Amino acid sequence: xxxxxxxxxxxxxxxxxxxxxxxxxxxxxxxxxxxxxxxxxxxxxxxxxxxxxxxxxxxxxxxxxxxxxxxxxxxxxxxxxxxxxxxxxxxxxxxxxxxxxxxxxxxxxxxxxxxxxxxxxxxxxxxxxxxxxxxxxxxxxxxxxxxxxxxxxxxxxxxxxxxxxxxxxxxxxxxxxxxxxxxxxxxxxxxxxxxxxxxxxxxxxxxxxxxxxxxxxxxxxxxxxxxxxxxxxxxxxxxxxxxxxxxxxxxxxxxxxxxxxxxxxxxxxxxxxxxxxxxxxxxxxxxxxxxxxxxxxxxxxxxxxxxxxxxxxxxxxxxxxxxxxxxxxxxxxxxxxxxxxxxxx
Amino acid sequence: xxxxxxxxxxxxxxxxxxxxxxxxxxxxxxxxxxxxxxxxxxxxxxxxxxxxxxxxxxxxxxxxxxxxxxxxxxxxxxxxxxxxxxxxxxxxxxxxxxxxxxxxxxxxxxxxxxxxxxxxxxxxxxxxxxxxxxxxxxxxxxxxxxxxxxxxxxxxxxxxxxxxxxxxxxxxxxxxxxxxxxxxxxxxxxxxxxxxxxxxxxxxxxxxxxxxxxxxxxxxxxxxxxxxxxxxxxxxxxxxxxxxxxxxxxxxxxxxxxxxxxxxxxxxxxxxxxxxxxxxxxxxxxxxxxxxxxxxxxxxxxxxxxxxxxxxxxxxxxxxxxxxxxxxxxxxxxxxxxxxxxxxxxxxxxxxxxxxxxxxxxxxxxxxxxxxxxxxxxxxxxxxxxxxxxx
Numbered sequence: 001x002x003x004x005x006x007x008x009x010x011x012x013x014x015x016x017x018x019x020x021x022x023x024x025x026x027x028x029x030x031x032x033x034x035x036x037x038x039x040x041x042x043x044x045x046x047x048x049x050x051x052x053x054x055x056x057x058x059x060x061x062x063x064x065x066x067x068x069x070x071x072x073x074x075x076x077x078x079x080x081x082x083x084x085x086x087x088x089x090x091x092x093x094x095x096x097x098x099x100x101x102x103x104x105x106x107x108x109x110x111x112x113x114x115x116x117x118x119x120x121x122x123x124x125x126x127x128x129x130x131x132x133x134x135x136x137x138x139x140x141x142x143x144x145x146x147x148x149x150x151x152x153x154x155x156x157x158x159x160x161x162x163x164x165x166x167x168x169x170x171x172x173x174x175x176x177x178x179x180x181x182x183x184x185x186x187x188x189x190x191x192x193x194x195x196x197x198x199x200x201x202x203x204x205x206x207x208x209x210x211x212x213x214x215x216x217x218x219x220x221x222x223x224x225x226x227x228x229x230x231x232x233x234x235x236x237x238x239x240x241x242x243x244x245x246x247x248x249x250x251x252x253x254x255x256x257x258x259x260x261x262x263x264x265x266x267x268x269x270x271x272x273x274x275x276x277x278x279x280x281x282x283x284x285x286x287x288x289x290x291x292x293x294x295x296x297x298x299x300x301x302x303x304x305x306x307x308x309x310x311x312x313x314x315x316x317x318x319x320x321x322x323x324x325x326x327x328x329x330x331x332x333x334x335x336x337x338x339x340x341x342x343x344x345x
Numbered sequence: 346x347x348x349x350x351x352x353x354x355x356x357x358x359x360x361x362x363x364x365x366x367x368x369x370x371x372x373x374x375x376x377x378x379x380x381x382x383x384x385x386x387x388x389x390x391x392x393x394x395x396x397x398x399x400x401x402x403x404x405x406x407x408x409x410x411x412x413x414x415x416x417x418x419x420x421x422x423x424x425x426x427x428x429x430x431x432x433x434x435x436x437x438x439x440x441x442x443x444x445x446x447x448x449x450x451x452x453x454x455x456x457x458x459x460x461x462x463x464x465x466x467x468x469x470x471x472x473x474x475x476x477x478x479x480x481x482x483x484x485x486x487x488x489x490x491x492x493x494x495x496x497x498x499x500x501x502x503x504x505x506x507x508x509x510x511x512x513x514x515x516x517x518x519x520x521x522x523x524x525x526x527x528x529x530x531x532x533x534x535x536x537x538x539x540x541x542x543x544x545x546x547x548x549x550x551x552x553x554x555x556x557x558x559x560x561x562x563x564x565x566x567x568x569x570x571x572x573x574x575x576x577x578x579x580x581x582x583x584x585x586x587x588x589x590x591x592x593x594x595x596x597x598x599x600x601x602x603x604x605x606x607x608x609x610x611x612x613x614x615x616x617x618x619x620x621x622x623x624x625x626x627x628x629x630x631x632x633x634x635x636x637x638x639x640x641x642x643x644x645x646x647x648x649x650x651x652x653x654x655x656x657x658x659x660x661x662x663x664x665x666x667x668x669x670x671x672x673x674x675x676x677x678x679x680x681x682x683x684x685x686x687x688x689x690x691x692x693x694x695x696x697x698x699x700x701x702x703x704x705x706x707x708x709x710x711x712x713x714x715x716x717x718x719x720x721x722x723x724x725x726x727x728x729x730x731x732x733x734x735x736x
Binding site for chain 1: 397681693703
């Protein structure tokens with residue numbers, strides 16, 4: 001049988017076995033993480049800018065920063081993360097069965113995933129939309145020209161269904177060639193098996209920047225055919241842990257909004273008189289960590305580790321990275337984007 | 346002399362071995378049943394506790410995804426179970442075609458290892474050793490790479506007569522169905538009946554006179570002649586739906602995708618190496634005297650192989666051959682690695698769209714179990730038929 005099927009099967013068996021474990025009680029994920037001294041983080045198998053390991057095995061990316069910030073907030077050490085690379089099919093089973101504590105793997109939040117998988121969506125860390133990439137020499141300028149064409153796609157993603165919906169709505173009769181692995185789908189596109197490759201626009205940029213022999217030979221078509229709010233998911237039933245994952249992300253957004261950066265966090269903590277900043281960084285008598293089951297400095301450490309959301313964005317997918325994605329929807333709410341943190345108070 | 350039989354044991358006594366055996370078996374069955382129930386019950390309870398939905402009801406909902414290739418039209422609005430059916434037919438298509446091609450290729454190579462020509466022998470030997478010892482997944486990936494990397498883009502496709510070969514696969518003309526074709530089919534059917542009758546008659550002639558008549562070419566000629574005759578009577582419809590180069594790709598006509606070709610070629614070539622070994626060992630199991638006796642009767646080597654050696658070897662060949670057929674069918678699940686939409690691929694997609702991991706995997710297991718069991722049932726029936734008939 002196929003290797004991944006075996007893995008899925010193993011996870012299913014693990015889920016069966018998990019019944020012998022103790023029943024849920026408050027904050028058990030955080031307890032388990034503290035006892036283990038490590039966060040187990042499900043990430044992409046390799047998508048530059050979001051989660052990819054370098055030649056030394058060091059992971060980096062926007063999603064990886066979520067894991068690092070969480071480790072800094074809960075364990076005071078950003079390095080105490082075990083990364084579990086998961087493909088699109090393994091990811092939910094891995095989270096359901098407890099193989100990972102959090103799934104930070106550019107996963108789209110949808111109704112059916114939120115309602116039927118026993119999982120909870122936390123908060124969006126990247127607003128995306130599905131697009132198409134074609135070779136420049138194909139002379140295709142619009143997704144509407146893909147009539148009757150083959151399009152490479154990774155299986156088990158919202159992408160596959162969006163493609164079908166789009167093809168149907170526009171009577172395009174697109175023929176999908178579906179691959180289980182991201183690398184296989186990319187390869188098939190680059191060898192010319194398919195006219196186009198489709199996934200989230202950020203993924204297209206990442207693939208074009210990192211995998212294409214010559215990025216200039218490929219263009220991303222203007223149409224975005226779906227909304228793809230991406231973000232970390234956690235298991236349902238542990239509200240304390242859900243809150244931590246959510247608020248660490250909000251905290252990093254709030255930090256950007258109030259100008260707290262990796263570089264000035266210590267100084268701000270010592271000198272800032274802004275009550276909001278004091279609350280964020282645990283200065284004076286403020287202790288926002290207590291309510292989450294964490295210590296006073298949880299967010300200050302997280303900011304020191306990854307920088308605020310804007311810094312993380314810039315470093316991983318923005319102008320300072322090969323992807324060079326525009327901030328667009330992912331800008332702060334007061335700068336024309338959708339990133340809006342609930343107030344930390 | 347009087348013979349005293351031992352006193353009869355009561356059959357419902359603990360001292361009776363048969364009774365104890367029965368009890369032990371009952372206990373074993375109950376224990377296994379309990380274990381299965383425990384696993385199933387716990388899985389369900391556990392999934393419920395975690396808020397994971399379960400059940401097979403999702404099979405009736407619309408699938409919502411397209412499938413790249415299928416023998417018949419599939420629309421994304423059709424339910425999941427029909428998507429599974431498409432996957433199943435795609436798997437069976439590979440399995441059936443693969444088994445037929447593998448048997449032919451494997452037998453030729455197996456027989457080739459007894460050739461008097463050293464080159465043929467050597468090539469067959471090398472073939473077996475090479476393809477048997479490289480993992481099948483690697484071979485599939487290699488063929489796929491060869492087909493997608495080695496072939497030209499669809500716009501510069503190689504033209505082979507009316508066919509196009511490119512990265513988009515093999516496009517070929519397909520006849521447009523017309524009622525006249527029905528006459529052609531009728532003709533073929535009639536020809537088949539004639540051919541069978543002719544062969545019967547030829548056998549009788551052979552047994553009467555000892556003169557061997559053509560047993561292959563004449564029946565084939567009969568078959569084709571009546572087929573063509575029927576087609577002519579039907580008005581000789583000959584419109585073809587030929588592939589043409591479109592703006593961005595090749596359009597119309599029938600086509601085989603590179604995924605299908607890679608899986609078929611890869612599995613056939615891989616499994617044929619094993620089949621060749623099965624055939625070789627089967628032939629070697631026939632006593633040497635048999636082939637000597639055959640030459641003494643004046644049969645030439647090919648006749649001796651076909652009429653004397655192979656029928657006897659078949660008895661040894663069939664059981665391991667069944668295994669190879671099962672392997673081929675099961676290995677077709679690797680097709681998902683190169684994007685062929687077989688039943689595993691469909692199940693993977695469904696699993697992800699619905700989150701019903703246990704159910705989807707159960708379906709895949711059931712599919713392979715059913716195909717494997719029916720294959721071995723069929724082969725066992727054939728095995729009994731070709732066993733020595735002691736009269």
